[in-house]
Amino acid sequence: MPEALIIVDFQNDFTPPAGALAVPEGDEIAGRLNELAGSDGFELVVATRDWHPPDHSSFAEQGGPWPVHCVQGTEGAELHPALEREHVDVVLDKGQDRETEGYSAFERPDLGRLLSERGIDSVYLAGLATNICVRGTALDALAEGYSVTVDTGASRGVDAEGIVPTAEAVSELSQAGATVL
Numbered sequence: 001m002p003e004a005l006i007i008v009d010f011q012n013d014f015t016p017p018a019g020a021l022a023v024p025e026g027d028e029i030a031g032r033l034n035e036l037a038g039s040d041g042f043e044l045v046v047a048t049r050d051w052h053p054p055d056h057s058s059f060a061e062q063g064g065p066w067p068v069h070c071v072q073g074t075e076g077a078e079l080h081p082a083l084e085r086e087h088v089d090v091v092l093d094k095g096q097d098r099e100t101e102g103y104s105a106f107e108r109p110d111l112g113r114l115l116s117e118r119g120i121d122s123v124y125l126a127g128l129a130t131n132i133c134v135r136g137t138a139l140d141a142l143a144e145g146y147s148v149t150v151d152t153g154a155s156r157g158v159d160a161e162g163i164v165p166t167a168e169a170v171s172e173l174s175q176a177g178a179t180v181l
């Protein structure tokens, strides 16, 4: 089963100490992500970036749940400098559409296309945040028929009002058919 590693949103704005929407301990996953990406276990390594227009509907000033984060072209939207880029085959930006959440990387039709071109039928997910963009990507991957593994040791969650709590998201993913590590 050819498998893709999808590193979800390991970006400056999602990591302490300076991120605009820092996921607690979000910076601590760097070592594990590099280990996974540098292993021979994956046919393809994709790193996604949340990549929003400045007036994205998820921002508090537009009535959304989040502070301004990952605005296209800003330092905050760049991949975390600790991620070893030489292991990343493709950087995929999502969340460009003002009106949609942009939580799932499968919102970009080219992801499905890329995976099918490579004959990939399994995806291994890690990154930020477990209960938001990892969750959204995992649920879409399951819905599209991929075999899905979620590595919670290489992911971190962020709990916020109105958002599925991390523990709940993990059991939901497991019940939906993902292998949760």
Ligand SMILES: [Zn+2]
Pocket (backbone or CB within 6 Å): 050, 052, 058, 069, 070, 095, 102
């Ligand atoms: Zn976002």
